[in-house]
């Protein structure tokens with residue numbers, strides 16, 4: 399009899415890739431993917447807790463499963479990821495949702511197979527949250543779902559302790575995978591037909607800090623030197639560790655996309671200091687200048703937070719000023735979310751919701767206007783697009799250029815996974831539309 403799995407993923411690319419690893423484990427156990435959770439024999443929630451709304455979203459969805467689970471008693475419900483790893487949260491989850499069968503932490507992913515096999519034989523819920531600092535699992539066999547792109551973890555965890563951020567508490571200390579394993583994984587993926595490799599880490603720039611292995615720019619160089627036509631991306635870069643050497647490596651290798659995600663968070667030095675970001679707005683602008691010097695057409699994207707404790711109107715204006723100065727090609731904008739256990743959660747001067755709302759609206763407007771302006775410049779140009787998917791609603795194929803800009807276009811036959819030249823005919827805000835041009 400066929401058995402099915404359903405995975406709900408919350409949060410970042412790191413989690414998206416982790417869900418591919420979960421899918422790999424479930425496939426090994428003989429489960430197949432299904433679209434609707436109602437058809438699942440096992441439902442996994444891979445949670446995130448970086449902001450309160452991500453956490454609430456997961457809680458809401460797990461809560462909604464009560465009815466289904468009462469009808470489908472044999473269904474296994476498992477909850478993993480960052481939410482469960484917070485101190486005390488596993489017990490709260492268990493109390494609130496006693497029908498959840500397996501609760502596992504971020505360091506327990508490699509034991510999921512064991513938990514499922516155990517749960518198939520016992521009634522009692524399994525709750526395992528390990529407080530590990532150093533696990534690196536090289537045995538993962540992810541079931542990749544984002545062809546032609548493939549994610550590869552290069553580091554896990556984070557040592558930076560930005561004062562607002564919960565990641566170091568739920569993902570543990572920073573540790574790097576051995577470069578030979580990463581390079582071998584990239585090589586195998588390219589030989590398998592993947593056309594884009596994205597290296598993942600909370601702070602890729604500090605890859606191998608303090609070890610005898612190669613540095614991040616050296617790693618990039620080695621992967622870029624592999625045979626085949628493919629694109630190489632990486633995220634995320636912490637500005638404090640972004641080096642001139644890295645800018646030079648990007649410039650020297652065509653396969654490395656001219657697109658860097660460099661989260662600035664704020665343009666105010668007082669806020670940056672309180673955030674424990676370890677750079678000033680001036681330092682950040684210098685790094686941008688270095689990057690632009692070596693890679694003039696580099697698309698820089700960023701993350702921004704408004705409403706950090708004690709953020710004044712002047713601080714916020716400084717953020718707007720920096721955004722204008724850099725000219726980000728796009729940005730993720732967030733309202734500060736108070737996370738228990740972080741340093742900022744204990745700070746006085748929490749900003750009223752209404753003020754944060756006003757600020758985020760102004761910031762989003764500015765970012766969008768910059769994105770629109772940059773999109774408009776594409777019209778009339780021919781760009782190389784790596785086709786990723788087909789949009790059924792629009793009836794158009796879609797993909798990105800090396801700067802990460804999305805373009806839609808028509809094609810008679812499937813070109814998913816192919817590089818195509820597209821002449822851009824219109825810009826619609828963030829995305830572009832165009833026509834394939836034959837060489």
Ligand code: 5AD
Pocket residue numbers: 448449562563564661663701702703732733734735736737
């Ligand atoms: N509140 C709002 N945004 C946050 N981020 C991290 N923690 C918080 C928080 N507590 C944002 C940062 C980071 C991105 C991944 O999420 O901008 O770069």
Ligand code: SF4
Pocket residue numbers: 556557558559560563564565566600601636
């Ligand atoms: Fe969080 Fe800062 Fe680490 Fe990024 S660098 S994961 S924002 S603590």
